[in-house]
Every structure is written in C-alpha cells, then in structure tokens.
Amino acid sequence: MGYKIISPARVLIVALLWLPIVSLADSSTEPVCVHDDLMRLLCLDEPAEKIISLSPGLTELLFAAGAGERVVGTTSYSDYPEAAKDIPRIGSHNRIDMEAVLAAEPDLVVAWISGNPTEQLRRLEELGIDVFWGEQRSFEDVAHTLERFGRLAGSEDIAHPKAAHFKTEIAALKARYADAAPVRLFYQIWDDPLMTVNDEHLISRAAAVCGAKNIYGDLPRLTPRLDVESVLSKDPEAIVVAGMGEDDDSWLDPWRRFEGMTAVKRNNLYFIPPSSIQRATPRLLEGMKRLCAHMEQARERR
C-alpha cells in the first residue's frame, strides 16, 4: 500500500510531452561544417537554402550533388544540365555582378579559386556572405566536392551515392586499362594558338587512366602553347582535339595534310566534346569512356 501506481498510460503521456522538446533539440542541429579547398572551416547554421554558383562546372557539381533546386544564381555558359539554363545569371565567372549576388540573398556562394577574381570573393566575405572556395584538380577532388556540397545543402543522401558511384567507375576504368600498352597521345585543347595540357591537368590524368601517354606531359605549364613543328617532330600515335562546340571536329582538318604522321596514317584522329572532359564534374566519366575507347582503337590499328 502506499505505492503510487504508475500506469503505462501516464508514462506514455509524459514521454509524449517530452518528445517535441527532444526532437526540437535534434532538428535545431549543430551547424553543418566542411573544409573548403583553402582548407578553411566553413560552417553554416543550417543547410543552405539559396546557393550561388560562380562557374558552369560548379553548377554541374551542385546539380549532381542534389542541390540543383537550391541554386538561385549562376554565371554565363552554365548550360548543363538543362535546368541550369533557366537559373538567373549574376555575371561571368571572371567579373561578377556584386549587386546581383547580394540581391539574391544567398546563404552560400560556391567559388572557383583559380577562375573567379579573388578581390571580388573577398569583398563578398566582407559583406557577410559565406563563400566556399573550391578547386577540382583530380578525380578525388570531384568526389570530395560532391560530398561536401551534399553536406552544405543537406542533400547527402543524393550526393554520397553519386560520389561513391564516381569513385567506383574511375577505379573500374583504372583496373581495366592498368596493363594496356601506352598510346603516345597529343591532346589539343585550343587551335590558335595551338594549346595542349601537361600531366598536372585533369585531362592528362584522364588520358593516363586510359593508358595514353601525353607527349607534352613534362612541360612545366598547365596549358602550354606550342607550334605545329614540335608536334610533327614528336610524331604522336593519336591526336585528340576539343572544338568550339559539342560536335565541331574542324580542328582535326589541319592535321590531315601531314600524311607522314603516324596518327594521320592510321587515322587515329579523334574529337571529344570539350564540355564532357574539360569540366571537373561527374560527366567526366562520359568523356573518359569515349577517350578510352579511342585509345583502344588506336592500339588495334598498330
């Protein structure tokens, strides 16, 4: 006697009363934090609702990370995916319209370290806007950026599988061509002036995965300028060109007159749409698979 019987119903009521408080504490979450590519810790109180992207590649990465609907402003030439074309523009990647950025009242600006004007990014920070300074130079960077964008936008359930898929596919390509005979490749990214890439460039890394050896890999500059004679003297086994559009392979034509070149004799002249391999985004896989197929064909023509 004298015991106060605690009925199960009463326990339940007490528990239910506490529940909102507990769950409130849960959803008022700690801030989301990531390190950007300047290795600074960037923390948002909550996942960003309104994001501004400062390059076409970053826009693509945001869409891939499941944050596409949150992009409220981007730069000119943001043409992929289709939905990106309808996002309001806030200038070009090398001159940003500061007023347009401020007017969009973004929670987060994702920037491109080597492409955007540093002084404008600093100014945005001074005006109290959170800026993610990004730079993607390797496959790991692409995957890592996807994961971080997922975290910043609260779309990790989309971004993480995307990043994992990208890593597996790259690993698969690497495994497949690990023992392939090297193809001596000249990769032309511009025609006048004639420009190529060195081994630091993502394109050259992609080519290396396919078992291609960039004949200008050792040059010190990321995008060296060359003359035609130098290419002739190196006599590449295959030539891959970018172009001014998605299906403009006219840059191949000037090479055809050099009939003595191995690449011309074997007809190893290939075109790869620039946007599928020059942007550090998951679409890189598409361009790489194409490049690998071309290199495989060049081996068969030996």
Added chain:
Amino acid sequence: MYRGDLQRMLPPLIVLLGMGLLSLALAVSIGSVPIPPGEFWAVVTGGGSELHRTLIIELRLPRAAAAFATGGLLGVAGALMQVLLRNPLADPYVLGLSGGAAVGALTAMLFGLGVTAVSGSAFAGAMVSVVLVFGLAHGTGSWTPTRLLLTGVVVAAGWGAVITFMLALSPSEQIPGMLYWLMGDMAYARSPWPAVTVLVVACVLMLPFGRSLNVLARGPLQAAALGVSVRPMTWTVYAVASLLTAVAVTTAGAIGFVGLVVPHMLRLVLGNDQRLILPASALGGGILLVLSDTLARTLLAPEQLPVGVITAMLGVPTFLYLLYRSR
C-alpha cells in the same frame, strides 16, 4: 588672383561641380538591382531595407567616389603633362608610368597575391618607371622636353614588351583578370580615400603655381625671362603628375583616355588658363569616369564591362564634336 579672374573662373567651376554631384547621384541610384526612388530616399535618410543599404552604402557609394577621384587624378595629371611637355599628345601614361605599374601589378597577380599586394606592386612599378625615365632623360646632357618625351615613349615601349611577354606565359585562367587590369576596371577599387585625399591635396598645392604654369606653357625660355625658376618648377610638376597618375593606376588599373582628352575638351571650351584648367580637369575627369563606370556596371548587366571601354566610347565622340565645332 584678381577679382576679375575670379568672376570669370567661378561660374564654369560651379557648373562642373554641379554636374559632378549629379553624376555621383546618378551612379549611386542606378545599378543592376533597381531601387525605387522611395526606397532610395529611405536609405538616404537612414532607413530602408538591409539589402538596399548594403547596395548603396557598401557597394555603389565607395565605387562612385573612387571613380570620381581616379578620374580627377588622371585629368589633372594629363593637364600637367601637356603643359610640361608642351605636346598635345601627352597624357599621364606618355612617359611609361602605366607600363611600369602594369608590370608590377601583373607580377603580383602571377604570384597569386591579393589586392593589397597588387596595388602596392603597381605603385612600386610606377615609381621605378618614373625614376628610370627621369634619370635617363637627364643623362649627362641638357634636359629638354623632347628628350624626356622620347625617353618616356621608348621606356613605355619596353614595358609594353614585358607585358606582352608576361601575358604570353601566364596561365590562361589568370589572363582575364590581367586584361581587365590593363583595360582599367573600378572593381579593383576598395577604399576611395587614398585617391580622394591625394586629389584634394594636389589641387590645393598646385593652385598657387597656376600663374607660373601659364608662363611655362609658352616655353622654358620665356618662362625664365619672366622670372620663373624653370628647372625646380619642371621637376615639381613632373613629380606631382607622376604621383597623381601612380595613385590613379593603383586604384583602378590603367584606365586610358581620361587624362588625354578631358584637359583638351576643357581647353576647347574654357580657354587655356591653367588656373582654371587644373581644377576643371579634376572635376571633368571625375564626371567622365563616374558616368563611364555607371554604364560599365549596368549596360550589359549582369555582365560587367571594363570601364576603359566606356571612357573611350563616351569621350571620342564628345571630343571630336568639340574639335569640329572649334575653329
């Protein structure tokens, strides 16, 4: 200054001052984000939304002030150079100063340094160029405007070659920023205060020299005959003009055309009295650059143009019209 002079000079200066204030008001009220007049007034009186306050007070106002001061610096420096060299083609950059500044700025950019370092390096480059040109022109022989001019032009050509070399070897992603600097761009301007201070101080300092400058404009021999100590005078004018140009270039890159055309335009309208032309060039240069920068920001918004494009687009027809009208 005589009473009659003052009465003659005051009206055009007041008109220019009024136009200057109008241009500033225009620059602050126009942008790629439209702000309704009511909202604008609210901000002016200390209210308004936070966004509008930031746009007007943090972005437009400092930029417009910097543009005005930079334009003023270039205008005064151009007027001084034209008097000093007695050559209508002289402009603030004719002696290679902008080339030296550009090499400084581009070097800092190549090393990926920030805005402050780029400005500092540009200023240092400008100073190196000044010392180089003046030292070489002085040489062992006598000092003549022709000799100074030739030295300056050749040094400028040398800087030009260095700039081209640097552009050819720079990583492609840095080239747009460099080109914008070379064309002149107010987006680089951070705080307007250095430019404003230097402009005001220079105008006040040069005021008493106006009469001597008038005499100097007729040639060193006449000036000497009329009791002007020519050599210290020339040195001072050259030093002041160089300093003004260096500050302008440091603020906003190598903005062309303002320094060449604004003093000429004003001379066509107001006559060639340096006491009037110097302050008028300060105001006129300021007005041209503020208007140009406002157009550069808004013409193709959200795309941003370098202001150097617009100064020439506005200045060329105006100048040609004035030249055609004058006999």
